Amino acid sequence: MSTARLTAFALLGLALGAGQASADVSVERGATPLVNGDAQSAEDITLRNDRLVASIAVKTPPPWGVAPGGIIDAAPVIDGKPARDKVSLIDFIPNNWSSWPTTYQRFRIVEDDSDRAVVRVERDWEGVELVTVYSLEEGSDQIHVVTEMTNHSKKHYKDILSGYVMWPDGGHLFGPPGMHGTEEGPTDKAVANWSAAYDENWGFVLHAPYMNYIDYDARDLYEQQDLAPKASRIFEAWIQVLPDGSIARAVDSDIERLGMESGHLSGSVQTPDGESVDKPVVVVERDGEPYTWVVGQDGAYDLNLPTGQYELYATGRSYADSEPVSVTVTADSDRTIDFDDVRAPGKVHFKVVDEDSEEPRDARLTIREGQTPLVGFLGQTTYFTELDTVGEREIAIAPGDYEFDVSYGENFLSRATRVDVDVDAGETTTEEVEVEQVAFPNQHGWYAADMHHHSDVLDGFTPPEFAIRSQLAAGLDLTLLLDHDTTRNLPEAAKLSAGRDVPFIPSIEISPSWGHFNPYPIDPDANYTLNSGEASVQDIMEQTQALGGEAIQMNHPYIKYGYYTNVENGTATGGYFPRFDLMEINAEGEYEKTLRKAWDHWSHGERIYLSAGSDVHDVWKHRSGAVRAYAKVSGHLDAPSFVTALRDGHAFVTFGPMVYPDQVFGDDLNMKLGDSTTLGFDLEAANGLKSIQLIGQDGQVVDQRSFDEDDVKGRAEFEITAYEDTFYAVVVEDAEGKKAFSNPIWINAMEHRPAPADPEAAEDEDASAES
Secondary structure (H helix, E strand, O other): OOHHHHHHHHHOOOOOOOOOOOOOOEEEEOOOOOOOOOOOOOOOEEEEOOOEEEEEOOOOOOHHHOOOOOEEEEEEEEOOEEOOOOEEEEEEEOEOEOOOOOOOEEEEEEEEOOOEEEEEEEEEEOOEEEEEEEEEEOOOOEEEEEEEEEEOOOOOEEEEEEEEEEEEOOOEEEOOOOOOOOOOEEOOOOOOOEEEEEEOOEEEEEEOOOOOEEEOOOOEEEEEEEEOOOOEEEEEEEEEEEOOOOOHHHHHHHHHHHOOOEEEEEEEEEOOOOOEOOOOEEEEEEOOEEEEEEEOEOOEEEEEEEOEEEEEEEEOOOOOOOOOEEEEEOOOOEEEOOEOOOOOOEEEEEEEEEOOOOOEOOOEEEEEEOOOOOOHHHOOOEEEOOOOOOOEEEEEEOOEEEEEEEEOOEOOOEOOEEEEEEEOOOOEEEEEEEEOEOOOHHHHOEEEEOOOEOOOOOOOOOOHHHHHHHHHHOOOOOEEEOEEOEOOOHHHHHHHHHHOOOOEEEOOEEOOOOOEEEEEOOOOOOOOOOOOOOOOHHHHHHHHHHOOOOEEEEEOOOOOOOHHHHHHHOOOOOOOOOOOOEEEEEOOOOHHHHHHHHHHHHHOOOOOEEEEEOOEOOOOOOOOOOOEEEEEOOOOOOHHHHHHHHHOOOEEEEOOOEEEEOOOOOOEEEEEOOOEEEEEEEEEOOOOEEEEEEEOHHHOEEEEEEOOOOOOEEEEEEEEEOOOOEEEEEEEEEOOOOEEEEOOEEEEEEOOOOOOOOHHHHHHHHHHHHO
């Protein structure tokens, strides 16, 4: 399709959801008007009307090293005033989050009238041209967006994932309807082609009719496609901006845009005592799956639904769900359905202590059984004890019967304690809970940190306070915080950690599209000047020095945007530049490849060591410290001493088991050629021990031992003989299949020497060799 036709096609796009009030559309150059917005360049472009404001990156670097041209700020207009920015990135992605080499970006304001604004963006990705047209009409709550993707190269792109992504600043995620709980995969079961990001006071919906594949909890809506040389493909979508978390407006847009027959429902929501629920939420299910919901006001609701069979239930913040009601919606029907059985909240006050010392413990409180809300702002499934009143937390919760898991350092230091709780409406229940610690790494001089943990910047959902609370509940000895290309939240996290007298490791995740790195500990006040979208790996190493980092970690090396993946693909800017110190075993980042690569490094005598990070962005969904690094620290524990030990390889990484070697990992063991010695390891596993493997040259299993899985503690000894310079490491597995991976013990095999004539000289020489 020609660019002229593409522009014409975009201008003919339907403007959905027009409001009753209207105001002029404008398109402006300059910094975004949105509070907390990222677009700060004089060249950036902002689209606005009386419903929404959205800013397009022109000179402001977008997150994650993508090419400029996407929306990096957006918010609804409420009561005539723009709300705070709630978007990290809404953009077209050519092939999931693979490296994005780009050589040009061109921007043109095509139309700037009072009733319509149109912006055209031209970019490249490898040999592919991307032309995107944004259009906003008067009174519309949606931006219409069309991208033409044209392959000008000779390369045939097969099974690539192309389409629009929508990454919010915090909040919650939902969709597509029919695929609840699916993080990634084909959209065969979807009953609508949109996904939503929302909170109580804002929302965004990405309508993507082309989609056949989702990723990252449906923040990414893709078409899995082939793009042959000279071929083109058109992608059309609508970005809907909502003034609150009532995503029933997405269904309204479907009804209007697709011309669907529909009916109307309305009614009241009350408790059995006749009290109105101030802001009721009515959830709609279709074929047993969540479909949408509406947020009401003053005890009443109304919504539109396409014709069909549904089940509805009413609820509210910390209220018990009503009984579901089956509804048949017919064309142009108008029905009243009232709910009068929504029970008011109760409270639970938890007090968590150590079983032996009776000292209060930081804890994670997770609902295993009982009501858990679908709508994110109505309640949670996971809670954390307070920072100030250690071990305590009072929560408002829907009345009913619950089963909680209460844990401190679960899988590492202890197992979860199961607690049954009965909650009555309007009543407070107190639960005193004991946790039993069975592993004690601190007694052996080993201390733990999660070396990759996010807060609520860009793709993060966790305010700094809860990042710290979650890490303490995980039984970590130091806290750490990093976010993509910013140090914004480091001062707050440092202050919170200091308030608990816990060492804090400040960091930053430098995030080009071809590899992520985090230096630590950095100076939070240092000037971060890097544009990760343009930087080379050499620039990143220089920036690490400018930030004062003592070590630099290569994060998730083998995912799509991992450094080793792109080094092997030839798409890492600056090529291979091995000035990093550590490789991350990531909780979900294809860590087996990283482990094999580490063994390969060590087989060649390359002292690049293992670290570990959970890469948690949302502590309510994922566990802080799910994988962590334990380092052997002598003397005072603080961020510098821990990082020095980690950088020097005096560490192991673990998903659960503990391993304490007689010879510290990362050290050199000097042996005479042909001599033998014993490597000994004390082991602990909260879940019970299963096995230990001794790993040698080329990652081969040299020897192994098994244990009774009821054993929490154990010891293993392996006899080795020095035939050559090599290394030995271990893999420990617990009874639940969780593993620990050690850094190497280096073996220096020295040849036997002729005995010197002077016996005293012989003693001195032997002592020198052993030292």
